[in-house]
Amino acid sequence: MNTPVSVPSGIYRSTLALIDLDAVADNLRALRRLLPPSAAVCAIVKANAYGHGAVPVSRELEARGVEAFGVATIEEGLELRRAGIERPILVLGAGPAGIEAAQEHRLAPVVYSPAMAERVSHAARRMKKPLSIHLKIDTGMGRLGLLMDEWQDILRDLAENPWIDLAGIATHFSSAESDEAFTRAQLTRFEEAVRRSGNLGNPSAGRIHAANSAGLLNLPESVFTMVRPGLLLYGAYPDPGLRAKVTVRPAMTFKTRVLYVKSLPKGSPVSYGRTFHTKRPSRIATLAVGYADGYRRDLSNRGWVLIRRRKAPVVGNVTMDLTMVDVTDIPDVVEEDEAILFGAAEGDCLPVEDLAAAIGTISYELLCAVSGRVPRVYLRGGQIVERP
Secondary structure (H helix, E strand, O other): OOOOOOOOOOOOOOOOHHHHHHHHHHHHHHHOOOOOOOOOEEOOHHHHHHOOOOHHHHHHHHOOOOEEEEEEEHHHHHHHHHHOOOOOOOOOOOOOOOHHHHHHEEEEEEOOHHHHHHHHHHHHHOOOEEEEEEEOOOOOOOOOOOOOOOOOHHHHHHHHHHHHEEEEOOOOOOOOOOOOOHOOOOOOHHHHHHHHHHOOOOOOOOEEEEEOHHHHHHHHHHOEEOOOOOHHHHOOOOOOHHHHHHOOOOEEEEEEEEEEEEEEOOOOOHHHHOOEEEEOOOOEEEOOHHHHHHOOHHHHOEEHHHHHHHHEOOOOOOOOOOEEOOOOOOOOOHHHHHHHEEEEOEEEOHHHHHHHHOOOOHHHHHHOOOOOOOOOOEEOOEEEEEOO
């Protein structure tokens, strides 16, 4: 995304999320180079593709050969099917309802508890139609997943159901980006579970998968037959130390414009609560973005933006619709200047990971926080190909 993109006609607010589909495709290619040719990619597009837009991103990835998609809910899977996505879709966190909808629309629920195993088994027998599932084993995440002392009996029961197609066996790493020893222990437990599954009349289990973004970089042996990258596809890193292992670029640029620039004398308060007072005669720019757009209030007095390729610190409390920044040291700033909140533009980059670290959170949260009132504009080759 090397050239500025004007606000498209019919969009009256200058706060936008620009989604570079070329970046998504390039990031996928970068990950493919790390995998054996036989390894499939299940692209994680839950939570509206981490705020990037599940349907446009999934269409791009499907066109680039991604073998499967991962979503969190039945509703997210149905959205992709209605948009024409044909590849297998795993539902990572299906609840008690929706098994019939999953079967009808070729969604594969991930079975993660004894109660869910019973539900899907009964539903498949009642419908008398094949239901594809993946079995999830808890090797140390302590969240969803069958415990090591219960999964074998459940696998055996499911294998006896003629309407159940066991399409995969999975686990999930809790700290692949930061704790190699614990992740290797998880991997060892999973390998043992996979080995035992072969002696239990397992009918297929064609996809064995454990590696998330950090896992596929830090533990190549965890790739098995499929990987589940999420954050890396969108050009962010689960941990800064992973930047040396693969080069990806941000797919989203979250940007806005300067509404007003005013000069304030030393000692002037800025914004609600007067948490900031100018320490010198200052020029304060008001930006057309606030926490209702997903620009987090935690960034008050701690964040920064890029204006004219220079950093401008956030001053005062971020408000619902507006944010103030100090542009005293950028004297040529004028109204309508572009402000990059995070992402890349014109050769500059404000990594979302850096902002997340400044407020003690993770980049996933900032990406997912960009709200629905921020228009997503999709680019390919620097040109707009889709817009609201």
